Amino acid sequence: MASGKQQSPNPAPPAPDLERLASNTAKLVEEMGKATAAALKPVEEGRPPASSEELSDLVKTLGQVVERWAMDPHRVVLAQASLTKGFMELWTNSMKRMQGEEAQAVAEPDAGDRRFRDPEWSENPIFDFIKQAYLITSRWAEDVVKSADGVDAHTKHKAEFYVRQILSALAPTNFVATNPELLRETVSQNGENLVRGMKMLAEDIEAGKGKLKLRQTTSGNFAVGVNMATTPGKVVFRNDLIELIQYAPTTDTVFKRPLLIVPPWINKFYILDLNPEKSFIRWAVAQGLTVFTISWVNPDERQAKKSFEDYMREGIFAALDAVEKATGEKHVTAIGYCVGGTLLSVALAYMAATGDDRIDSATLFTTQVDFTHAGDLAVFVDEGQIKSLEDRMYAQGYLEGSSMASAFNMLRPNDLIWPYMINVYLKGQEPFPFDLLYWNSDSTRMPAANHSFYLRNCYLENNLAKGKIDIGGVRLDLGKVTIPIYNLAAREDHIAPARSVFKGSKEFGGDVTFVVAGSGHIAGVVNPADKPKYQYWTNGKVEGTLEHWLAHATENPGTWWPHWLSWIEAQAPERVKARKPGGRRLKPLCDAPGEYVKVRA
Structure with missing residues (x-):
């Protein structure tokens, strides 16, 4: 807008009280x-x-x-x-x-x-x-x-x-x-x-122990297991890396094929279960899915040597064994979110190479498997910076969760840093309680061995897309993954750019249903069916460029959740009687959301 003639100035503020000002x-x-x-x-x-x-x-x-x-x-x-x-x-x-x-x-x-x-x-x-x-x-x-x-x-x-x-x-x-x-x-x-x-x-x-821990929200009355992560269920399995939660059914019958969710370990799983109105997990249970989710341990020096392979074996594979015991079903459909989706993709490539067919289909939420277009997070990854980070991690056995939180904030400083600096530290205003920002501040640490492997093989060398990752003596090739995949990108994602997710879709050897959600890394996924805020786009095969795909895509109002459910149902429509958490072979250990998720960094 052009600057015109000088308008009437705002009323002058009252003169300060000099005594109070001095005090x-x-x-x-x-x-x-x-x-x-x-x-x-x-x-x-x-x-x-x-x-x-x-x-x-x-x-x-x-x-x-x-x-x-x-x-x-x-x-x-x-x-x-x-x-x-x-x-x-x-x-x-x-x-x-x-x-x-x-x-x-x-x-x-x-x-x-x-x-x-x-x-x-x-x-x-x-x-x-x-x-x-x-x-x-x-x-x-x-x-x-x-x-x-x-x-x-x-x-x-x-x-x-x-x-x-x-x-x-x-x-x-x-x-x-x-x-x-x-x-x-x-x-x-x-x-x-x-x-x-x-x-x-x-x-x-x-x-922040000498480093500013930016105050983006107040805790309010938020409490995990009280008014956050409240979908009823039980922890049915636990080891050094995970607690596995099975949610209680709310329908008389359920789909025969269970659903296993693999969340990222750099954040806590309850982003998918913030509250009853926003909970993807609660909604999925209400649609008749038997839902299991992994809750990762908040690691310390005891998990320092836990590797990417350990996260696959003691995470995904251990969860698959437990799901079979709890339901009697060997075959599942799985969801991987962000880095959880990268881990799931690695597991799928390993399973394809070794003849393990327990995962019948997979859904990836804002997941990168090809890091060619990784966006601004790639700024933090080169040999010198990784070496420096490794020195810090191996000194204490893990990376503090605040490091990743700071990096994510820097992707959008004018939205995620400076408004809070102004409102909190200059205006002196306590920020409002906000469940999403409370979750965001509930950070998790990362084991040194696992995080080093991830940074080097994914961001720095892009070895997963190049077919150069070796896990347990097995060379991984995403082209051998032929199960159906539902690959969700978010149009304004700064963490897993839609362009990157689109390119990664071409690495898989089977049918990929590529969908683009409105908004970003979180809001694009957590877009409740009852009160959707954003639209989504669908198209045919993943060909050409993302721009060409979007130009010919169909824009659909509302959330992608029902579209995904139709995709799930089309593959395995059979239903059975609803299952109780743990079934006959696993004794529930405690109520959801479990103990691991309550450990603060």
């Missing part, structure tokens, strides 16, 4: 000292902060871009001239606005950019100047990195990612002095907002 300033300094002490504690204890390694990689990466630009002085001059031209236009137009003349904006936020929604960013010439100056500089910096010649693709990808992080952090919306809304808030509250925010900052750095 709050003293309190702010005190809380700032506590935050600083919490941040320095790891150094005092001889534990170097992990961020130092990340900063080193950032400097090294951007240094390579600067070095390439320095080799061509003529292009440097042109780039500087381009930036100068933008600022000259901005200065000229700002002067016109100051004099009450019409002036077209030089730069405006993108349509989806919510940072500059406050009216003063457009109505006040000073803040409008600050906003446009930031946008001009940001777009110039991004163009400089994109147009750097002679930089390898991975380094350029990292540089673009790091520049986005820096630009997001330096936005004028993140500072009291340059954010009109924060200025009004601070003056009207005499700085009490900053005192509250600094107090919460100190608490969150302390909770």
Whole structure:
């Protein structure tokens, strides 16, 4: 939107109470000292902060871009001239606005950019100047990195990612002095907002053991097994890696073929059972499916040497044995979510190679098996970074769950980081209780051996797609997996990009039903049948590019859940009498959701 004549300014905020402001300033300094002490504690204890390694990689990466630009002085001059031209236009137009003349904006936020929604960013010439100056500089910096010649693709990808992080952090919306809304808030509250925010900052750095544990939600009254993960069932099997939950039937008859869910081990399974209204698990039970789900242990140093193969054998294969004992059925259909889907795909390739036919069909939720187009998470994966991560993991036996949470947040910093920094630490507002963000903060650790194998063989070397992974002496080939597969991608997924999931669909040797859900990695999957928020797209075979597939796809209203159920029913429609958890051969160990899921990292 163009900047027009200067509009009537907002009413001036009341003058601050100088005595209260002085008192709050003293309190702010005190809380700032506590935050600083919490941040320095790891150094005092001889534990170097992990961020130092990340900063080193950032400097090294951007240094390579600067070095390439320095080799061509003529292009440097042109780039500087381009930036100068933008600022000259901005200065000229700002002067016109100051004099009450019409002036077209030089730069405006993108349509989806919510940072500059406050009216003063457009109505006040000073803040409008600050906003446009930031946008001009940001777009110039991004163009400089994109147009750097002679930089390898991975380094350029990292540089673009790091520049986005820096630009997001330096936005004028993140500072009291340059954010009109924060200025009004601070003056009207005499700085009490900053005192509250600094107090919460100190608490969150302390909770993160020297590293900020970003406060995105409050726990509210959330409790796993009380008002989250409440679908009735029993834990019918347990070993060092998993608890297997079988859910109680709610129909008189059920499909003969059971369903086994393999969730990711980097998050807890109850994303599929947040509450009765959003629960995929509860809905699946209500459709007449005998549902089992794996609940992974939250590992510590005792599981340090648990490998990817162990997760397959003690996870999926142990669960299959237990399902057969509980139901008498040898053959199942399985679901794998995210990295759980990658593990399931590895298991399917292994089973195909060894003649194990216990899984009749498989569903993959936002799963990558070909990591060619892995998206921004690939920024964190190269030999140097993996080696550094391995050193940290093997020192304690596992990777802290906060590391993965931080990486996921960095994929969308303007949605998942800076709004909370502003609202919590500058406005001093406690965030609202939100079940999805509570689940997101309930992180899990990752065993060193397993996570190292996953990063190297999937993200770094893409060995699963290349047919180069060896498990237990068996070379894996996804082309030998000929069972029917329902492969769900999410159109706005930043973790398992739809383009990546689409390419991976071509690796399997059988019939693949590829479906694209609206929204992202979580909301695209958790889209309840009773209150769907997003649509989904269907088409024929997985051929050509994703863009071509989408261009000729059918857009369907509502959730994909019933479409998936029809796919399940078409393969195995036979029904039997409903089964009690455990059946006759397995004695239930405890009520769902079990004990492993309650262990906090």
